[in-house]
Amino acid sequence: MKIGIPKEIKNNENRVGMTPAGVFALKKHNHTVYVQSTAGEGSGFLDKDYEEVGAIILPTIEEVYASSEMIVKVKEPIVSEYDLIQEDQVIFTYFHFASSEELTKAMIRRKAICIAYETVEDEDGTLPLLTPMSEVAGRMAIQQGAKYLEKPIKGRGILLGGVPGVAPGKVLILGAGVVGVQAAKMAAGLGASVTIMDINMKRLRYLNDVLPNHVVTAFSNEYSIRQHIKTHDLIIGGVLVKGGKAPxxxxxxxxxxxxxxxxxVDVAVDQGGCFETTRPTTHQDPTYIIDDVVHYCVANMPGAVPYTSTLALTNVTLNYVLKIANLGWREACNIDKTLEKGLNIVKGEIVYEELLHAFEA
Incomplete structure (x- = not known):
């Protein structure tokens, strides 16, 4: 199969869809891999690194799309890419369709095969291709939140870990999934006082056993959230609805x-956000203030640490890329039900149930 790796062009997105190691594995299976020139530079991989493992370097994104049967990316195509996508071309990337009706309609028009990393789902309900980026984003949420609590950036002027004689900052985490747990670990490691909320009591019991004693679990409901937000300094939104809009x-x-x-900090911004006042921001202009509350809603948080993120992403996507390349998308999805759940739009038709209802009034 002919596989294309274009350069990401979303604002400050420095990740790349595949490492040279991934290209090496594809070449061993006799696939042709086209990499756009400088696509990997933001992640620390040079054109010569890809050439050494057998990739063909193409100068433009147009040539990569035109030459490839499957495109492997990181972020969803943006407007300038829509018309480059060909009918029946496989696009394997993070789509987050539920947050963009425009993107959804564009992919329907292009009649491509859209396989979304974020909805590939194991039998136990875990999301293997979303997990590593959720781990990165959860940890970054605390890192960024701690920075924006500083007074010069209009925060409360609080050091999360406190110092002897001064109480630590208080962190509230909404959602006890991958993002929430990683955020809790980071916040606890800094010495903050942490509360993590969820509606799954089984999950809360487990976290109560494995997280440090200064991480407190709480059952989530509107009343409880309203009480907690009055006393906490940093609030992390990490609630996911698989393939749908965040509550x-x-x-x-x-x-x-x-x-x-x-x-x-709204880590769920890619799925529409956990906060009513959420709107996507960029690494170039990451925050805005409403009612004296600092909002950090960067839609591609892991893009700020591209070396770590690209390695983590290729670790989990490569086996699926190989399966699609070796068997074709249809046969690969027939034999791998985990991958099949990644199918969102196929030849102009929405095939992922949650997406069917995403834009209802």
């Missing part, structure tokens, strides 16, 4: 209950 757990009126300078 709005913090509404606009709730911002007035927070202390001025509170920081909220």
């Amino acid at each position: 709005k757990l913090i509404t606009r009126d709730m911002l007035k209950e927070m202390k001025p300078g509170t920081v909220i």
